[in-house]
Amino acid sequence: MEFLTQIIDTIYENFFDPKKRVFVGYLLSAILISFLWLCIVKKKNLAECFHKIFDKNIFFSKSAKADYFLFIINIIILMFLSPVLITQLAIATVVFEYLHSQTLLMPINSDSHYQFLIPYFFTITYFVLDDLTKFITHALMHKIPVLWEIHKTHHSARTLTPITIFRTHPLEGVIFVIRSALTQGVVIALFYYIYGDNITFITVLGANLMSFWFHLLGSNLRHSHIWINYWNWLEKIFISPAQHQIHHSIKKEHHNKNFGVTFAIWDYVFGTLCTSKDNEVRKFGIAENEHKYEHNILYLYISPFIGIYKIISKYILSRFQNTNKKTFIIKN
Amino acid sequence: MNKSNNIGKSITKATFVSTIAFSFMFSPVGLVNADGHGVYGPFPITEKSYNGSKKNSVSYGGQIARQLQHNALKKLASKGNPGDPTNAPEKKMLKYFNTKDKAKTLAIIDPSTSSSKFPVKQKMIGELSGGANLSGKADKRIQTSWPGNMSGVDVIKFMIKKAGKTKGGVDTRNGMNYPQLISKYTMGAVLYHQACDNYLDEKMTASSKPNNKPYKKGAYYTGKEHSWDEAFGYWGAAAHTMKLTAAQSYDIAKKKDLKAADYNNDGVVDLKTEMTYAHAYYASSYDKKGKTNYLKTVTKAFIDGRKLITSADGNKLSKAQLDKIQDYVQIICSNWEDVIAESVFKYAGSVYKDLGKIEKALDSGSGMDAAMSKYLKHWGELKGFAMALQAGPDNKSDTFNRLNRMMGFGPLMPNLSQVVGIDSSGNYIKDQGSSIGYYKLHMLKIQKLLVEKYALKAKVNDATGGMAALIEKVGTKKSAEND
Numbered sequence: 070m071e072f073l074t075q076i077i078d079t080i081y082e083n084f085f086d087p088k089k090r091v092f093v094g095y096l097l098s099a100i101l102i103s104f105l106w107l108c109i110v111k112k113k114n115l116a117e118c119f120h121k122i123f124d125k126n127i128f129f130s131k132s133a134k135a136d137y138f139l140f141i142i143n144i145i146i147l148m149f150l151s152p153v154l155i156t157q158l159a160i161a162t163v164v165f166e167y168l169h170s171q172t173l174l175m176p177i178n179s180d181s182h183y184q185f186l187i188p189y190f191f192t193i194t195y196f197v198l199d200d201l202t203k204f205i206t207h208a209l210m211h212k213i214p215v216l217w218e219i220h221k222t223h224h225s226a227r228t229l230t231p232i233t234i235f236r237t238h239p240l241e242g243v244i245f246v247i248r249s250a251l252t253q254g255v256v257i258a259l260f261y262y263i264y265g266d267n268i269t270f271i272t273v274l275g276a277n278l279m280s281f282w283f284h285l286l287g288s289n290l291r292h293s294h295i296w297i298n299y300w301n302w303l304e305k306i307f308i309s310p311a312q313h314q315i316h317h318s319i320k321k322e323h324h325n326k327n328f329g330v331t332f333a334i335w336d337y338v339f340g341t342l343c344t345s346k347d348n349e350v351r352k353f354g355i356a357e358n359e360h361k362y363e364h365n366i367l368y369l370y371i372s373p374f375i376g377i378y379k380i381i382s383k384y385i386l387s388r389f390q391n392t393n394k395k396t397f398i399i400k401n
Numbered sequence: 402m403n404k405s406n407n408i409g410k411s412i413t414k415a416t417f418v419s420t421i422a423f424s425f426m427f428s429p430v431g432l433v434n435a436d437g438h439g440v441y442g443p444f445p446i447t448e449k450s451y452n453g454s455k456k457n458s459v460s461y462g463g464q465i466a467r468q469l470q471h472n473a474l475k476k477l478a479s480k481g482n483p484g485d486p487t488n489a490p491e492k493k494m495l496k497y498f499n500t501k502d503k504a505k506t507l508a509i510i511d512p513s514t515s516s517s518k519f520p521v522k523q524k525m526i527g528e529l530s531g532g533a534n535l536s537g538k539a540d541k542r543i544q545t546s547w548p549g550n551m552s553g554v555d556v557i558k559f560m561i562k563k564a565g566k567t568k569g570g571v572d573t574r575n576g577m578n579y580p581q582l583i584s585k586y587t588m589g590a591v592l593y594h595q596a597c598d599n600y601l602d603e604k605m606t607a608s609s610k611p612n613n614k615p616y617k618k619g620a621y622y623t624g625k626e627h628s629w630d631e632a633f634g635y636w637g638a639a640a641h642t643m644k645l646t647a648a649q650s651y652d653i654a655k656k657k658d659l660k661a662a663d664y665n666n667d668g669v670v671d672l673k674t675e676m677t678y679a680h681a682y683y684a685s686s687y688d689k690k691g692k693t694n695y696l697k698t699v700t701k702a703f704i705d706g707r708k709l710i711t712s713a714d715g716n717k718l719s720k721a722q723l724d725k726i727q728d729y730v731q732i733i734c735s736n737w738e739d740v741i742a743e744s745v746f747k748y749a750g751s752v753y754k755d756l757g758k759i760e761k762a763l764d765s766g767s768g769m770d771a772a773m774s775k776y777l778k779h780w781g782e783l784k785g786f787a788m789a790l791q792a793g794p795d796n797k798s799d800t801f802n803r804l805n806r807m808m809g810f811g812p813l814m815p816n817l818s819q820v821v822g823i824d825s826s827g828n829y830i831k832d833q834g835s836s837i838g839y840y841k842l843h844m845l846k847i848q849k850l851l852v853e854k855y856a857l858k859a860k861v862n863d864a865t866g867g868m869a870a871l872i873e874k875v876g877t878k879k880s881a882e883n884d
């Protein structure tokens with residue numbers, strides 16, 4: 070019973086805690102933005118807008134249904150995994166203690182007139198660095214074959230809804246938890262060491278100021294079928310919903326593009342940026358042809374392990390063959 | 402006729418019972434008994450060999466005398482005067498440390514006996530007990546927490562000697578704040594040590610101080626009753642603590658709440674039963690913040706234990722009763738130990754903050770005197786409580802060694818010097834210590850060690866508490882989601 074309550078609490082929290090991406094307030098703002106976009110920019114009437122936004126072929130597609138199941142099952146799996154995962158506080162404490170034993174970086178003790186700016190500086194720095202580590206982790210998930218096998222679960226989605234963010238293999242969930250703990254632990258320890266009790270997060274409804282605005286301004290539209298693009302110059306600074314949809318596109322030229330979450334500058338710097346100009350997305354997913362089981366829940370959980378096994382076996386086999394080849398050459 | 406007679410008898414009985422019940426309910430003693438002894442005493446005489454007129458078997462005047470001697474020592478330690486060739490400050494402190502005030506010549510110094518806002522009943526230590534001193538009860542074991550391989554009693558005498566010759570009791574060269582060191586260590590070496598390592602330890606076994614014999618020849622209390630009372634006296638709680646809030650107990654110790662203190666409404670504070678002292682005061686200081694309930698947990702265990710001993714009615718305690726007493730002892734001494742550990746934790750946090758202010762003063766070139774004054778006071782409290790923690794019944798040598806090593810024998814001074822020992826003449830030997838950053842790290846590690854080894858809940862001045870709060874504020878719950 071307690072177990073069930075915990076699951077219900079977690080589901081509830083996802084939709085009613087403003088710290089969460091799919092908080093109802095952010096979902097409503099995404100709907101409003103979609104309406105405004107379709108009505109004003111795309112010149113559609115209200116009925117057309119309504120049908121486009123609440124397209125039942127999207128929200129009740131096989132792919133979307135699989136997302137909903139994964140959302141629930143992952144909550145249960147993470148409930149068991151969470152206690153053994155490293156916490157932000159553990160990392161922060163280690164970093165904080167380490168900082169006391171070095172002399173390169175020292176606490177700032179002087180009282181300044183600009184002290185009131187420290188919380189803003191901290192909040193923004195944290196958000197930017199968090200975004201950078203998300204970019205790096207995401208890029209690695211695509212570039213390293215073993216990680217790609219795990220990340221493929223997310224990219225196997227054929228339709229995108231805000232719930233698609235939960236179409237994630239639990240192993241990837243663990244990687245993200247570690248990333249988040251490392252980022253938070255290091256940044257918080259660093260700032261706390263330098264500025265002491267002067268630092269605090271600037272929050273709105275309990276959520277980080279920057280995250281609040283990011284989500285309020287339509288972060289949920291990244292995983293949606295509503296193509297909203299920015300001016301080309303702005304898409305070099307911020308990732309538009311359309312750019313993330315390009316990231317999910319099956320077109321070869323769109324592969325490994327737009328790893329960024331909020332900022333596009335990381336993609337710009339690392340040469341992976343693809344703006345929406347002259348680009349269109351025909352289909353989401355990994356390959357043109359649908360795999361027989363690509364929305365089967367069991368398959369979604371098992372396939373990364375099969376993929377990883379194949380990669381490792383291939384690697385071992387190739388090493389073994391190389392060694393045999395070398396032995397043969399020496400013998401001859 | 403018979404029927405009306407019976408009715409008449411019933412009415413008479415009912416009137417009699419009601420009168421007794423009423424007079425009990427509205428008398429102070431009645432109030433005590435009505436809620437099942439929410440107050441420590443009075444308890445009836447159960448000692449069978451006693452034929453005198455006493456009605457209350459509770460006795461802990463000697464312990465309260467020692468509480469007052471401790472209070473006096475702390476006050477006197479701040480009166481040190483290096484220019485006095487007669488060593489008067491030291492002599493006076495030794496008087497309060499060594500003398501048994503049978504002649505009633507040792508005046509009570511703290512609380513003030515002339516205050517009209519907080520008038521007290523007794524003026525002389527001897528009015529509470531003429532046979533109590535601190536030196537006779539101080540820990541005799543060798544103290545590794547202080548340089549020189551001295552016993553607990555010798556450490557206090559050493560500190561007294563130094564305090565007498567130091568202006569205001571604060572040695573700014575070596576970083577020793579003697580009023581704090583003497584006070585906090587005496588709380589451990591005498592009060593805590595005697596209660597948990599003596600009266601509630603050996604004397605609560607079947608063979609020692611049995612309940613079917615008087616504590617000493619001619620006494621009106623049994624062996625177990627008096628041993629228990631003595632431990633309660635060392636705890637330092639007012640007898641009616643269970644009727645007070647933690648904040649009221651705290652204010653009584655601060656001499657701010659006469660109304661709460663004066664339980665029998667006689668207009669004065671009876672220093673034996675109506676005052677809060679030392680450990681009980683520190684317990685109340687944590688409890689009033691709402692996270693802990695040390696004061697009432699310990700006091701209730703004392704009251705329950707005393708009720709159990711009284712219920713034996715002067716007979717030997719059975720195995721089951723002795724086992725139950727051990728349960729109460731466990732509650733009392735583990736919570737008491739935690740109160741001291743909370744204090745070490747708190748002052749490690751204070752020292753951490755103070756070191757930040759010293760770094761700031763070093764950077765800016767101003768404010769060093771104020772920063773140092775606080776730093777040395779807090780370090781004295783930290784060290785004193787850390788030494789007190791080691792005066793209990795358990796020798797947690799690994800924890801104690803780590804504590805002692807991390808805080809050192811003296812505070813790290815701004816010129817990075819630190820006391821490392823004492824020479825044969827009793828002078829401090831100093832060496833170059835670590836950096837301020839490293840010393841701050843030691844304070845963090847002290848807090849971490851205490852959290853690991855003790856069941857701390859209050860955790861006042863948690864140096865990493867702000868960081869934990871920030872992480873809480875970010876509040877990323879572990880979930881599997883993509884970006």
